Amino acid sequence: MSQQDTPKKDHRVKMVLAAVFALAVALFTASAVYAGLTADASGTEQISSGTLSLVLSADAPSLGFSNTFPLMAPGDIDNVAVNVTNNGTLANGGSVSLAVTGDGLNALTNSATEGLTVAVTKCSQAWTFAPGSATCGGSSSLVLATTPVQSLSGGIALASSSLAPGGSVNHLLVSVGLYGTEITHNGVVPPGIQGQTATLTFTFSEAQRAGIVTNQ
Amino acid sequence: MSHPPWPRGRRARTTAASAAVVLLAGILAPDVASAALDHGTARGTEAAASAAWGAAPSPATLTWGLGSAARQTATVANTGGVALTAMTYKVVMSNGLTLSTWSLAACATPWVAGLCNGGTGSAVGGTYRAGTTTTVTSTLVPPVGGSSYLQATASSVPALTVTMTLTITVAGRSQTRTPVVTNR
Numbered sequence: 036m037s038q039q040d041t042p043k044k045d046h047r048v049k050m051v052l053a054a055v056f057a058l059a060v061a062l063f064t065a066s067a068v069y070a071g072l073t074a075d076a077s078g079t080e081q082i083s084s085g086t087l088s089l090v091l092s093a094d095a096p097s098l099g100f101s102n103t104f105p106l107m108a109p110g111d112i113d114n115v116a117v118n119v120t121n122n123g124t125l126a127n128g129g130s131v132s133l134a135v136t137g138d139g140l141n142a143l144t145n146s147a148t149e150g151l152t153v154a155v156t157k158c159s160q161a162w163t164f165a166p167g168s169a170t171c172g173g174s175s176s177l178v179l180a181t182t183p184v185q186s187l188s189g190g191i192a193l194a195s196s197s198l199a200p201g202g203s204v205n206h207l208l209v210s211v212g213l214y215g216t217e218i219t220h221n222g223v224v225p226p227g228i229q230g231q232t233a234t235l236t237f238t239f240s241e242a243q244r245a246g247i248v249t250n251q
Numbered sequence: 252m253s254h255p256p257w258p259r260g261r262r263a264r265t266t267a268a269s270a271a272v273v274l275l276a277g278i279l280a281p282d283v284a285s286a287a288l289d290h291g292t293a294r295g296t297e298a299a300a301s302a303a304w305g306a307a308p309s310p311a312t313l314t315w316g317l318g319s320a321a322r323q324t325a326t327v328a329n330t331g332g333v334a335l336t337a338m339t340y341k342v343v344m345s346n347g348l349t350l351s352t353w354s355l356a357a358c359a360t361p362w363v364a365g366l367c368n369g370g371t372g373s374a375v376g377g378t379y380r381a382g383t384t385t386t387v388t389s390t391l392v393p394p395v396g397g398s399s400y401l402q403a404t405a406s407s408v409p410a411l412t413v414t415m416t417l418t419i420t421v422a423g424r425s426q427t428r429t430p431v432v433t434n435r
Binding site for chain 1: 290291292293294295296297298299300301302303304305306307308311328330331332333418419420421422423424425427428429430431432433434435
């Protein structure tokens with residue numbers, strides 16, 4: 036390398052630095068313009084969803100569901116006391132409904148005139164049992180009159196059964212009965228309700244309350 | 252940190268489709284969950300087995316004729332699994348040219364020499380004549396798993412054959428034991 040090349044090299048370096056500086060200025064200017072075009076304004080809104088939670092439990096001293104009543108005769112009653120509790124944070128839509136379905140396709144559950152029936156009575160406090168009877172120490176009301184199981188598969192609203200959220204309880208006495216006038220001739224059992232077995236599934240359900248429009 | 256190379260060709264399309272499915276599921280899942288919150292439910296089950304009820308006479312037909320005994324007996328068995336409180340007899344007497352009459356009585360124990368525990372038993376109806384049909388209810392019933400015993404007596408043995416045909420009916424609600432209320 037000769038001494039004469041040095042000034043030329045310095046000149047090229049200066050030219051490159053000047054170009055870089057000019058480019059940097061141009062980019063900075065452009066970014067400033069862009070920032071000006073996307074100015075934001077923000078706010079927050081907090082939403083928490085409610086819950087629906089219906090809980091079924093035994094209303095002591097009752098054992099609750101899952102029993103078997105053997106050799107049921109016409110007029111017999113199988114009483115089960117249960118608590119239906121709204122453990123959710125939402126009120127229900129006015130009432131609790133009950134659907135009853137039978138797993139066996141026999142006259143116990145698919146006959147409109149004979150077979151199993153269900154009635155439900157509500158008590159303001161826990162039910163007490165005595166041999167052959169169930170007693171409500173508070174105020175009681177019939178929330179479902181005696182109804183053939185055959186008519187309950189689609190569900191029916193229980194009267195005065197609305198539950199407030201946060202643990203409100205319905206003390207319900209579910210009475211399963213057998214209605215039968217079937218006649219047996221000389222010991223020959225007709226095709227009907229005699230000697231049959233059915234398992235009933237009780238489904239209590241609540242619909243959420245109607246939606247609310249709130250202006251804030 | 253190194254990343255795996257982006258797949259090419261068919262593999263790339265498969266990967267993209269899978270990603271789309273996952274994204275779609277992620278978008279739809281919250282909707283499904285919120286729909287399920289429309290209703291709260293609670294379930295329980297209870298089983299019931301119905302009993303049978305009924306009674307049957309054996310034999311169901313008693314016959315009188317030349318040379319037969321005036322007293323004839325039948326056994327009534329409880330064919331069901333529930334106690335009875337009453338049962339209804341339909342007594343059909345065949346036609347016959349006879350002046351004979353018949354009576355029917357029930358006993359909780361077998362008849363011995365025409366007597367029910369030394370007595371006459373419990374009358375089932377009144378007097379029966381040939382060619383008649385009578386329906387009568389009796390409260391003397393066979394116990395569950397057991398029997399009661401009938402004796403039909405002709406006032407005189409007819410020369411021609413006459414039959415008494417018994418049909419026993421048991422109605423569910425009105426002729427079975429008092430209903431039981433069971434608390435669980």
